[in-house]
Amino acid sequence: MGLNGQIPRCEHIDRCPVVEHGPPECRACLALGQSWTWLLVCLSCGWVACSDDSRGGHAKAHYQETDHPVVAALEPSSTWRWCYVHRRNV
Structure with a gap:
């Protein structure tokens, strides 16, 4: 437990390099002819x-x-x- 009841900091976020993300699209959805509601970017490699x-x-x-x-x-x-x-969430 962190100070004042806060949850501990996630060590994974501390290890994320600075990466450039790919184009703002989900390639897998595009290949399947699907749409998406929200896009996320991987902070390890930039995959969207x-x-x-x-x-x-x-x-x-x-x-x-x-x-x-x-x-x-x-x-x-x-x-x-x-x-x-x-x-x-972190």
Whole structure:
């Protein structure tokens, strides 16, 4: 537990390199002719894929294939980050 009841900092976010992300599209959804609701970017490699809210859930599939733990919303003003290992916002 952190100070004042805060949850501990996720060590995975501390290990993320600075990466450039791919184009703002989910390639897997495009190949299947599907649309997405929200795009996420992998903070380990920059791969862009659809969120779990989308039909394909390709960002989570990318985590399961690569063990890259943290994704971020692909929106310029967003600070939202998710750690698949801890299953929580970071």
